[in-house]
Amino acid sequence: MKDLNLAGLLLRARLRVQRAPMVCLASVLLLAAALAWAWLLPQRDKQQALLARPLPAPAALVTAPPPPSANENLAEFYATLGEKRHAEQQVGTLFALAAKSGLSLHQGEYKFNYDKASRVASYQILLPVKGGYQPIWQFVLRALAAVPFASLDEVSFRRENIADLQVEAKLRFTLYLKEGQQ
Numbered sequence: 320m321k322d323l324n325l326a327g328l329l330l331r332a333r334l335r336v337q338r339a340p341m342v343c344l345a346s347v348l349l350l351a352a353a354l355a356w357a358w359l360l361p362q363r364d365k366q367q368a369l370l371a372r373p374l375p376a377p378a379a380l381v382t383a384p385p386p387p388s389a390n391e392n393l394a395e396f397y398a399t400l401g402e403k404r405h406a407e408q409q410v411g412t413l414f415a416l417a418a419k420s421g422l423s424l425h426q427g428e429y430k431f432n433y434d435k436a437s438r439v440a441s442y443q444i445l446l447p448v449k450g451g452y453q454p455i456w457q458f459v460l461r462a463l464a465a466v467p468f469a470s471l472d473e474v475s476f477r478r479e480n481i482a483d484l485q486v487e488a489k490l491r492f493t494l495y496l497k498e499g500q501q
Contacts, residue, residue, distance in 0.1 A: 401468040403496040406442050409466050413446065413492065416465060420458035422450035442494040443472075447487065452476075455488050468495045 387395070401409060410427070417424040428445040448455060459471055473491035 397497055399468055400439065400495050400497040401466070403440050403442075403498055406494060406496060409442075409469070409494055410444060412465055413444065413462055416461045417446070417448055417458055420450070420454045420461065422448045422454055422458055424448045438498065440496040440498065442496060444492045444494065446490045446492065448490060449485055449487050451484060452486050455486065455490075459490065462492065466492075466494065469493065470495070 410429070414424060424446060427447070430443040430445075432441045432443070433439075434441070448458070450458075455476075459474070463469060463471060470493050471490065472493050473489070475489045477487045477489075478485075479487075
């Protein structure tokens with residue numbers, strides 16, 4: 320019988336040792352939860368106090384500046400236009416950008432118009448270029464960045480064979496110009 324008691328005592332001791340890590344883990348988790356709750360409670364009170372504050376009065380808010388007048392808009396419009404006397408230089412810029420992009424550009428067609436009502440001249444330029452698709456778009460983007468008073472009005476692509484790497488494109492730009500000093 321003493322052997323049996325000794326075996327029972329050893330079994331109980333072994334079970335308690337196996338439960339000890341679980342009890343320790345549960346105790347640590349309980350302590351961590353209590354500390355988190357103790358830290359979050361004051362934070363919640365601060366947040367509620369912040370939310371309870373009244374909003375600033377509308378006069379204290381930043382107001383947007385008034386929109387520009389029609390005369391200011393018109394002056395800005397004319398300031399953005401290029402000068403008619405420098406139109407050939409802008410065409411030269413387009414040719415230089417085409418060469419920089421690796422495009423073949425031999426000649427262009429040009430047409431000049433003038434609108435008396437708005438006092439704005441337009442210089443239409445049709446450029447037939449030949450090259451890769453990507454270089455053509457790079458040229459177009461560079462041209463519009465270099466000449467801010469230009470618009471791209473038309474783009475058309477043509478390829479002889481589907482296997483050709485070279486694309487023929489016709490690009491129609493319009494330069495919007497003013498007469499010298501206004």
